Amino acid sequence: MEKKVQIHKNHTTDDCCDTSSEVKTPTHSDNDGHEHDEETGEESLLKSRWRLWLSLTILLGFVAITQLFKVEIAKPVEIALMTIAYLLAGYNTLERAFRSLRRGDFFNEFTLMSIATLGAFYIGEYSEGVAVMIFYEIGELFQDLAVNRSKRSIKALLDVRPDTVTVRRNGTQQTVSPATVQIGETILVKPGEKVALDSTLLTDNASFNTAALTGESRPDTKRTGEVVLAGMINLDKVIELKVTTAFKDSKLSRILEMVQDATARKAPTQLLITRLAKVYTPIVFGLALAITLIPYFFMSTYVFNDWLYRGMVFLVIACPCALTVSIPLGYFGGIGLASRNGILVKGSNFLDVLTEINTVVSDKTGTLTKGVFKVQEVSPPPPDGGVNEELFIQLLAALENTSTHPVAKAVVEYANLQKTNWQGLKVEAVVEISGHGLKGVIGGKTVLAGNLKLLQKFNVSHPAELEQIVETIVVLAIENQYAGYITIADEVKEDAAQTVADLKALGIETVMLSGDKTTVVQKVADQLGIVRAYGDLLPEGKVEKVQELKNQGKKLAFVGDGVNDAPVVALADAGIAMGGMGSDATIETADIVIQNDQPHKIVSAIKIGKITKSVVWQNISLAMGVKVAVMLLGAGGIATLWEAVFADVGVALLAILNAVRIQQMKF
Missing domain, CATH: 3.40.50.1000 (HAD superfamily/HAD-like)
Incomplete structure (x- = not known):
């Protein structure tokens, strides 16, 4: 899997307000089947901003000259200025609407917004048409900013793998790609560098920043033999690691693959809105057409341009942008959090x-x-039994050291912590009795170490209260004489x-x-x-x-x-x-x-x-409530294109800000 991956809004697909979180490679095919280089999110935003601010400057300049300074501007000049401003502001929307129409996709947000604003031009409301498109594109700009921001936490995860790694080969240090390092090779990591591959620590101890993997801010100290995962950052000194997993199979690599696929699985709410939008949009077009034409058959004072204006207002209000943007953005914010x-x-x-x-x-x-067994209690027999606590631990550790069982390792670890010199004891004739324990000879004496079944097998008498112990128990017997026990338990x-x-x-x-x-x-x-x-x-x-x-x-x-x-x-x-x-x-x-x-x-x-679901349904309620109210006002001729702009772009912005709120929360 390639490391260099870009995450940004897809400006080349025509689905309504697509906020898909797909992680895209640097090139892809557009809807017309032509291969082309794709702009980064930052480049696309920069171009959109430049066109948008130039368009806004033209509009504000025109309004200032005609309204504040009362300067008359010839109609052809006004049309030319507003057309330039409109094309600058609506470039992205018009382009996407055109591509949609070429594919036979008529009922979408871009076509809807293009028809509404061009309709305003048709009836002579040039400045309103430009204003609606500018405000719509401002909403799109805020949407892009919100989407980019919501992706930062996941995008940061994609950058945690280093491009190179220092490996020790043939007595020299070589800088190579992590993908070329073999299992079993030794790599070196300097302070501040990221670990590239899953490994075990060869150095005595080291501290790591694991925030990229675990979200945990506190340093994690590892000791010799402990696992160090790719993505961890070495904090204090040059360390040596033995690679245990190939680059493509590391936990981090699998996590990155999972992240790339994460939001491809849509929530039921998203799927519901997507299905509704396919029905909702043609209904909206039909209602707008009805508002424009049906009054002709019932009103003697019917004026086509007046009712066309109402139809255009209705189209702008009905735009489903607030829903199609804020809902996936809300879920994506939840995944990022x-x-x-x-x-x-x-x-x-x-x-x-x-x-x-x-x-x-x-x-x-x-x-x-x-999942780590620890010795909880040590109970050797009374000293008059000939075995003191130190000798008891030495015998037990010496025999258990011949086994790889987790319980045996816990016993040896405890003996090492107590600094008992069990290594000096010679263990001979060791036999592992499956499901029971171990039998061996130490210093010429037969020693048994295991569970109570082992004592029963060799007819070794022991205190009856041992049967009531809940924890894992390891008993010791010397020459068929009970010599004490320890208990081992997993820590909560x-x-x-x-x-x-x-x-x-x-x-x-x-x-x-x-x-x-x-x-x-x-x-x-x-x-x-x-x-x-x-x-x-x-x-x-x-x-x-x-x-x-x-x-x-x-x-x-x-x-x-x-x-x-x-x-x-x-x-x-x-x-x-x-x-x-x-x-x-x-x-x-x-x-x-x-x-x-x-x-x-x-x-x-x-x-x-x-929290995510709550925010999503808040946005649905807000968008639908405002839109229904203003649609009724628009159909009645009360609401203008300005109210329509608020009902569409304004509600979309409020919904976006509400969705972005998820990313600011702390746990």
């Missing part, structure tokens, strides 16, 4: 889905808990309890599903305030539970991170993945990705969805 907060929403339709959620179903490990994330509480405040129930044993799941659920929690579930068990909830009429989101969560993420109304350390399958399947793995972002995502 989510992106700035480290939440990737893959389509505006999912913002609508989030507003309907009444149940959040969550995995436990890696979602509500950290700092914001997990607050997340559950805030969801409850929104009227949303939290349900927890896990493959962990039921006693552990229930303990975590009690700690977090979750009423319904289910453990000992295989992936198909999770699917059954979610389907059961859906059959009860629940509108639910499922939040998970593991490969086994992908099926149920796909089944949920809104699938949410923990994207920081989540599995690729789950991230690809999910509709929403939380990039920093913080559960509280679920609450933020739901609130952003609600």
